[in-house]
Amino acid sequence: MLEYLKANWFQSLMILNYIIAFITAIFIILHNRNPTTTLSYILSLVLLPFVGLLIYFFFGQEYRKDKMFQRKKVFDSQIIKKWERKLLIPEEKLDEYEAAFLDANVNVVKILQNNQKKPLMFGNDIKILLNGDEKFEALFEDIKNAKKHIHLEYYILKFEKIGEKLIDLLCEKAKEGVKVRIIYDYVGSQIKKKGRQKLEQHGIEIYAFMQVWFPNLTRKLNYRDHRKIVIIDGEIGYVGGINICDEYVNSINNHFWRDTHLRIRGNTVKSLQSHFLLMWNFVSEQEIEIIDEFFPEMENCGEVAAQVAVSGPDSNYPHIMQAIFTAITTAEESILITTPYFIPNEEIYTALITAARRGVEVKIIIPKENDSWAAKYASTSYIESLLEAGIQFYFYTKGMVHAKTMVIDNDLSIVGTSNMDYRSFEINFEVIVLVYNKSVSQQMIQIFEDDIKDCEEVVYKQWIERPLSKKLKESFCRLWAPLL
Template identity: 70%
Template sequence: MIDFIQQNILFSLLIVNYIIAIGTALFIILNNRNPVTTVSYILALVVLPFIGLLIYFFFGQEYRKDKMFKRKKVFDNKTVKKWENKLLLNKFRLENYEDDFLGNKVNIVKLLQNNQKKPLTFGNDVKILINGEKKFESLFEDLKKAKHHIHLEYYILNYDKIGSELINILCEKAKEGVKVRVNYDYVGSQLSGEGVKKMKACGIESFPFMPVWFPNLTRKLNYRDHRKIVIIDGKVGYVGGVNVCDEYVNPNNTGYWRDTHLRIEGNAVKSLQSHFLLNWNFVSEQEIEIIDEFFPQLDDCGEVPVQISASGPDSDYPHIMEAIFTAINGAEKYINITTPYFIPNDQILTALKTASRRGVKIKILVPKTGDSWAAKYATNSYILDLLESGIEVYHYCKGMVHAKTMVIDDIFSTVGTSNMDYRSFEINFEINALVYNKDFSKKMVQIFEEDIEHCDKVKMEDWLNRPLNERLKESFSRLWAPLL
């Protein structure tokens, strides 16, 4: 037997591979996951010997049922509950808003309030920041005014030109006595040892989100903190698509980068704060003392209602996906979507197609080239479905569009970190601001129309006549869509 194995080493390894693959496939099936995701992983196990096993063990394991976060230690805190209870709207008041300005969009508010206990907050001022240069100009100005604390959470925090400028400001504030806490994703960021040492030397607390050192590599690599938020003194918050990276600042040497971020001042910042504290407890392995200064009493800063929704494997439900699903199903006039990756699950795709066929005008803007070969072709594989249902698709040609936005019916908008894909809906830790305001929606529509001026509209005739090799790439990429 030993001689046979030595003489047929490759064949023997294949047998071992498929024994393990069969056991893994049975485990995946017993988990009762999304059938599309299940089939994708089983397909990888069958057609990609050895590689399929690596794909599953690195990317296929779920955390949602593990409850790895100590959520209640934050959300049961008296200070958090005090402001949450104060801002939470009861059923009667929500019904009044349904008759007033929200209409059926009140269903989105109810969904998140019931499932996530996230209130619709009032008294907010919200500014739209186009691209990295506007975001960092505003952010740096606010950081320099900080008096008590600065909290940052980023998927990409690089120690490059813009990153070092940010860290320099944080160090200056830390030396002034401002408490600075930084949470950065271990996989997404390129924060050199020099950057980490500099922050530590200045008294800044910083922790990486889920480092992927062995032996925990296989359990952690797939689940990343994709959020980009900043909270300053519990009064000013930032959320959106712009990471801390030179690539996001125009002009640069890598081409034009189109993105959208928000600056929020008001009660919605309290929701951003609570989610930061939740993750901070996890990455620091501490239980942070929650003090009143994290949730200060605020005068009305504006008139914009905002609701913050976050989701991730630690949550009971995919809150952001469910909010988007509810918004699409409630659309009556139009839906404008901008996303760098359009790889929807069946629920979102069906909701969009049926909304279009009942008369809702839908436009979807995606990059023509993109920054990922697989994501580009997976996105393109859905275009024919969309066109056949009357949905207009636009390819952004000026550069990379990375904004994650949606506007519906002159009243509802969402801006945040969540892409329109499986990974954002089910795997990554994401956070979005949901804005219910006519003036804000009007500005978002204007920005969308300006972006369309830099687009090619996809025409049915041209799309049907695209080369066969393009179709093959699309079909191949779509097979792996749940894994991208």
């Protein structure tokens, strides 16, 4: 038998592969996950010997309820703020607001209040920032004026030109006595040893989100902190698609990068602050003392009402996806979506088609050239059926469009870190801000219309005549859509 195995070593390896793959498939089925995701992983096990096993063990294991996140869940329950309970709006009051300004969007407010206890916050001033140059100009000015603390949480933090400028500024503020805390994603970021030492020498605390060390690689590589948050003195917050990287700054980057960020001043910053502190407890393995300066009393900063939604493997429900689904299903006139990665799950896909077929105008902007070959073809695989339903698609041609925005009717705008794909809805830690304000929505609509000027509209008759080679690439990549 031993001699046979030696003589037929490749065949033996294949037999061993499929024995392991069969056992793995049983475990995948027992997890009772989304059928599409389950079939994608089983297909990879069957069609890609050895590689399929690597794909699953690196990216496919489900740790949503694993002990890895139990510590964070404990903190979630311990740090639910009294101010959140006070600000939660009674059902009867929401009915009054519905008649006044929320319209059908009251259902979005309710689902976040009921499921996540995320209150609708009034008294905000919200400024839309286009692209990296605008974002960093405003951010650096606010950091210069910081008095007490600066909290940063980023998926990508690179010590390049813009990163070095940020480091120098943070070190100066630390010298003045401002407390600086930084969270960065270990996989997405590139932290130079020299830069880290400089930060630590100035008393700045910096922690990586889930460092990836072998043999724990398979447990941690899949779940990432995709958020981009800054909180300054508990009064000013930043959130959106722009990371700390030269690629996002058009005055530095040769390739045009189109993105959207929000600057928020007002009560909504309290929600961003609470989620930063929860993540800080998780990455630092300490329970930070909650002090008054984290949640200062603020006067009315503006007329805008807003709400924060977060998702991650530490929660049992995909709250961001549910909020977006509710917004789509309650839309009455129009849905405008800009996203770099359009790989919708069945719920969002069906909701968009249903909205279009009941007469809602649906327009979607995606990049013509994506930074991911697989994501590009997986995205375009959905276009034909959505065009048939009456949805309009546009390819952004000026450069890379990385903005993650939605505008529903003329009332609700959504800006954040979440892409329109499986990974953002189910796997990564994400955050979005839902803005219930007609003036902000008008600005977002104008921005969308301006972006369309830099787009090519996808024409159905021309699209269906695209080469067979492209159709095959699309169909192949769509098979693996839940894995992307």
